[in-house]
Amino acid sequence: MSDQIWKTKPPYQKPDEAFSKVLQGSCHCGQVKYWLSKDGPLASKYCHCGDCKVIHGAPFQWAAIFQKSDMAFESGAENLRFYNSSSKSLEHELPCKVSCSQCGTLIMDEGRNMVLLFPTLLKFQNETQKRNFEVQCHIFYPQRVVDLPDGKPKWTGLDGKSELVPET
Template sequence: MATNGHVKPQNHPRRKAHETHEIPDTGWRGELPSMKGGTYEKDYMHKPPYEWKSEGELFRPKYYLQCWCGHVAFEFHGDPLDAKHCHCCQCQRLHGAPFQWAVIFPKTSVRMVRNEGNALHFFSTEDQTAEHSVPCKVSCNVCRSPIFDEGRNTVLAYPSSFRFKDNRIPLDFQPTAHIFYGQRVMDVPDGVPKWSGHKGESKLMQEIEEKEGTLPKYKGKPYTYTKGEKEAQGPDT
């Protein structure tokens, strides 16, 4: 059943595949790039998740992502392994938003198809430098659109930058969890499991708590306008 537009994770037809994290063969035959983290990887721009050749043409694009201005674009093979909302303080600050929405793909399921004017930009959250030091944030240096996080094994891409047919978000892009919900700045009563830390590695939390500093102030209940607020908004309120 749907809850506020979301399909509950337990009713997801491919939930089992998400849990087992099946990695498709997309034709990459080398070691997984940057899996040790840091800056050691040489010629990383010609390895996943950037420009690379698929042996046997096993890489079959299913999804397309580009930054706002179009200088940078990527294509994705298959469906994401999982999707989540992250409420950690770092995601809040780096995205300028209450939480981050991301879908998780294996690095070898991602390939760059455009980098016009060498617009690709990296930022290392660990080293706090503008270089390719994994894990790192990847964005466009022209329009500043965030594109994805490159981790040691996976890419966490931002669905808002994907170009979906008819603008309809696929089921596999809908989140199966809220993580680091204990650091949230707003409650999200959507029926999706809330974890205090990482999914499956921390405790489950209530969606709504009487806690100072979180929004919405009505705590999921219908808000009753005061007389002054009604008068300020006019007779049609």
């Protein structure tokens, strides 16, 4: 990567004394460890779009949205791998997927202003923390491969910017 300026900006900085370590997350092999300064996301969603299904190898992606400044890497930031699905390049070109270069665990999607974390990587300390990540809605639901009759709103595209889909 020719442009390494990303290392000096959130979320890639190490937590300092002003950063409140509330929730820890890590990849499968433990090489990448990070902290969140909040005990809950701005929003939590299931995404059923084609890219998420293929890249995650799963029927949908569970994403929790945070400000970049709410995250800091304790270790492993230097060993991250980036992938931009639009250009299909391995550059740190936003938006991009961020994963551990050792075990391949997807850590987050980094956008221009926010990060979409994957709650399955977090070490919840109690039931309240888990409940804070409860999913509010489904997006791109018509592209689903499994029905999820959970009573949550189901959108044809982005939530609030597309049509609602009736539960089957």
